[in-house]
Amino acid sequence: MPLSIHRTSVSDPLARPLLDELAYEYSSRYGDDAEDLYRYPSAEFAPPGGAFLLLLEQGRPVAGGAYRRYDATTAELKRIWTHSAHRRKGLARRVLRVLEREAAERGYTRLYLTTGPRQPEAKGLYLAAGYRPLFDLSADPESIGPLPFEKHLEIPAP
Numbered sequence: 001m002p003l004s005i006h007r008t009s010v011s012d013p014l015a016r017p018l019l020d021e022l023a024y025e026y027s028s029r030y031g032d033d034a035e036d037l038y039r040y041p042s043a044e045f046a047p048p049g050g051a052f053l054l055l056l057e058q059g060r061p062v063a064g065g066a067y068r069r070y071d072a073t074t075a076e077l078k079r080i081w082t083h084s085a086h087r088r089k090g091l092a093r094r095v096l097r098v099l100e101r102e103a104a105e106r107g108y109t110r111l112y113l114t115t116g117p118r119q120p121e122a123k124g125l126y127l128a129a130g131y132r133p134l135f136d137l138s139a140d141p142e143s144i145g146p147l148p149f150e151k152h153l154e155i156p157a158p
Contacts (some may be wrong), residue, residue, distance in 0.1 A: 003062070003091075005098055006054045010066070010079075015054060018064050029118040044068040045078070049151045051102055052079075055095055058106035063091035065099050070112050075103040077113040080122075092125055104153040111151045117141030 008015065036116045037089070045052040049069035054061045065080035076100060078085065103111060115122040123141070131149035142146060 002057075003094070006056050006061075008052055008054060010045050010052050012052075012054075014056075014061055015052070016062060018054070018081055018083055019079070021083060022079065026116075030116060040068060040078070043115045048106065050075070051099065053095065053098060055091055057086070063095050065092075065095040067099055067103055067111070072109040073108060074112050075106075075108040077111055080113075080125075090094040093129060096125070096129055100151070100153060104155055107155065111153060111154060111155050112148065113150075114148045114157050115145035117144060117147060123147060 006014070010019070042052075044050050045066040045068055050067055051067040053064060055063040061083065063080075063086065066078045067075040068078060070076035074137040077096075080092055080095055080099075082089075082095075100111065111131075113126065115126065118141075120141075126149045129151070131151045134148040134150055135144050
């Protein structure tokens, strides 16, 4: 099925099923710790400093992700998620590539993110996509807490 990118906002009703499932996933893995989903106002994921996008299949969201301004040269990736019925198809990687490209086009030279210690699939995604872990990979993830990563971007030529 053809997929399309839909640039929107966190408050878009179309995003609700993905964000609800993400909140459930956080709660099931970490207890009641889904607060990160609500920590930032939706304006932080809006242009010009941020972005929020959905990957749609036949008009329905199957994956999504966002970034927000972290500092003058760094964007922080957040909420990269694939609906459970659509996993293992490379959709999160596709969302990640679009976010990377758009962040570079907006002048960011670095991406930063954290993922939870109980999300080995996310850790694997970021390592496979060339993100550098800012923690000891040989340590027990539970002893670290949030797992930070970074990736340096090349600004596209005009």
